[in-house]
Amino acid sequence: MDNIGLVCGSFHKDEVEQMIQHAQDEAKKQNLNIIEIVWVPGSMESPLATARLLEEDNIEGVACLGIIEKGETGHGAAMGQAVIKSLIDLQLGYDKPVGLGIIGPGAEPHHIESRLEPHARNAISAIRAMI
Numbered sequence: 431m432d433n434i435g436l437v438c439g440s441f442h443k444d445e446v447e448q449m450i451q452h453a454q455d456e457a458k459k460q461n462l463n464i465i466e467i468v469w470v471p472g473s474m475e476s477p478l479a480t481a482r483l484l485e486e487d488n489i490e491g492v493a494c495l496g497i498i499e500k501g502e503t504g505h506g507a508a509m510g511q512a513v514i515k516s517l518i519d520l521q522l523g524y525d526k527p528v529g530l531g532i533i534g535p536g537a538e539p540h541h542i543e544s545r546l547e548p549h550a551r552n553a554i555s556a557i558r559a560m561i
Contacts, residue, residue, distance in 0.1 A: 432561050433491040433555075434446055435466040435483040439496030439532070446545055449495045449531060452482045452550035460558040465489070473498050473532055474509055477516035484524040491557035493525040496543060498534030510535025527560035528551030 436453060438446045450467065459468050465488070468479045472489040473496040483492045494517060498510045514530065531553030533545045 431459055431463045431466045432558075433463050433488050434557055435468065435486075435489050435492045436464055437470060437472070437476050437479045437483065437492055437494045439494075440554060441472040441499040442471045442494075442542070445497060445542055448496050448546050449550035452547045453493060453495065453531065453554050456551040456554040460554055462463050462554065462558060472496065473513050475512055476532070477520060478503060480517060481520050481524075484520060484526050484528075489526070490561050491529065493529035493531050493553040494535070494544060495531040495553065497537055498532060500534070500536040500538050506535045527557045529556040 436450065438450060454464060466483060470476055470479045476494045476496065480492045480494060483489050498506050500506055517528045517530065531549045533542060533549050
């Protein structure tokens with residue numbers, strides 16, 4: 431069984447806790463063991479926490495779960511692009527998969543509920559496929 435970690439944005443804590451449940455269920459199905467869950471303030475902090483987990487020899491991959499809502503300005507879109515680019519760079523730099531379970535950028539409140547389960551499950555499935 432391969433060990434993985436989760437990095438979870440706490441800005442939408444209730445919704446992300448639901449995502450964790452779906453991720454844990456999918457991990458069991460995919461024969462993955464979630465050995466560490468790290469909470470960060472928001473998606474912006476995900477790359478640093480992800481890097482710290484990827485440095486661990488006993489972690490084979492990391493799934494990032496969170497939500498980046500659409501705001502009144504372009505801040506969310508710019509931040510989302512920077513976060514996703516950083517996560518891709520970490521994946522390439524450590525040669526370990528990073529599953530992207532971040533809803534958005536640009537998510538509106540009515541988009542969130544229906545995406546919690548598929549985004550969490552797909553992030554775990556991506557790790558399994560790439561290990």
